[in-house]
Amino acid sequence: MAKQPTRDDVARLAGTSTAVVSYVVNGGPRNVRPETRKRVLEAIEQLGYRPNASAQSLSRGRSDLFALLVPDLANPYLAELAQRLEEEFFRRDMVLVVGDSHDDQDRESTILEAFRRQQIAGLAWYGVTQPLPLDLLEDASFPVVLLNEPDGQRMGNHSRITRLVADEQEAARIATEHLLQHGRTRVAMVAGPKGRHNARERIRGWRLALRQAGLDEGVVINGPFTRAGGVQAAQALIDSGADAVVVSNELQATGLLRELHRAGVAVPEDIAVVVLNGTALSEFLWPPVTSVDVPVSSQAEAIADFVTGTDRARDLSVTSRLTKRASCGCSYFSKD
Incomplete structure (x- = not known):
């Protein structure tokens, strides 16, 4: 198997230091002269170098991963929400990772801790129990959207935590x-x-x-x-x-x-x-x-706006709508 190119290989081909290669790959913390940046990018392209995602996460203090934690992915509503979120975050150059706690609180805690170790960029959390065990988010540095938290007062003035409020x-x-x-x-x-x-x-x-x-x-x-x-x-x-x-x-x-x-x-x-x-x-x-x-696409967009910093609203509100079909006695083709 051919050896994967390293940052040292890129630095040698570009005629610069490994630190400068890191600045180009990570977008800082120091500026790089345009001509030097061009040589580094050309070397990366020529060698087929792929930066280490974990190292990039450490250098930036976060990854490009967004996490969704739910109690049951077999639930069609949660499965559709996961799909819409994946689409929304991929459009924003982020990747969705999903954890299914299987309605088990211990498993939920384990998954949440694993997400934190990955230095995720944000979290949407539909908890097993209500109210949610917010102590698991103690000292969390990433924005969080709580999908089934009934009590907004418990969050205090934490600007990085909000609720998605649906009027059940x-x-x-x-x-x-x-x-x-x-x-x-x-x-x-x-x-x-x-x-x-x-x-x-x-x-x-x-x-x-x-x-x-x-x-x-x-x-x-x-x-x-x-x-x-x-x-x-x-x-x-x-x-x-x-x-x-x-x-x-x-x-x-x-x-x-x-x-x-x-x-x-x-x-x-x-x-x-x-x-x-x-x-x-x-x-x-x-x-x-x-x-x-509850329109899932609008929920996904509101969640993405919050965790990426576009919107810092305290509560994200969603509105229910009735879709008429045959099971209640309406016409199968009703559009009202």
Whole structure:
């Protein structure tokens, strides 16, 4: 195997010192005369020299890596966010690295520490628990966007940490009101695990819509944010006598729809369905599922703006929108 060219090789060919080669490669800290810079760049091109990324990171105090830490990449919403972030940061000459904690707090801590050792340029973090264990970010020198942190007050005046704020309560209220507009009166809720802040907020929005309509509260079915959680919720939903349901995420909806079909329950004729945090997948479930979405592309852009220093807003706000499809009783082709 041919020996890889080194910085010393570049310096010899360019007729300069290795320090000057470093200044050219790293963009400083000292200025290099234009004619010398040209010789160094020509030598790099001729030799095919590739700078050591780790050494560059140390010299600059950071890398060109941006990190995303999530609890479950099988979640379509988080997978789509990861894809959009990768596109956004690649466009800005940065690289996305992704950690999946598998809903395990110990694994989450280990991954976060590994990211810090890599001297990442920024972090987006969707934590296993809420509130997030912010002590893990103690003395962090990079900007951080918290994707599911409920309490902005705990961050104090830390200008390098912000939240991406999605109104979970409002999203559930929108979903419930839409089902009520279809004449449904017994609306259930497939929520997340008991004790999760986002699960509680979604239940509050569902309850608010029912209360404002003068209707009795339906059944709440708690379970994991997984396909299995949707499967497990199906029989309880059928037994409840509900004629509609708000489902907390697409993974749950996927499992729920399969089990309703197996039980001979027609959607939307017997039970109308609306899902929260929908993605492009909702259109390809059957029937296509009406969803309350948070536009992922705008989230990715806001996150990238913050960590690259373009925007230092204290909170990054996102707005939910209803996408109508067949599962609630709307026309499959509805664009409203």
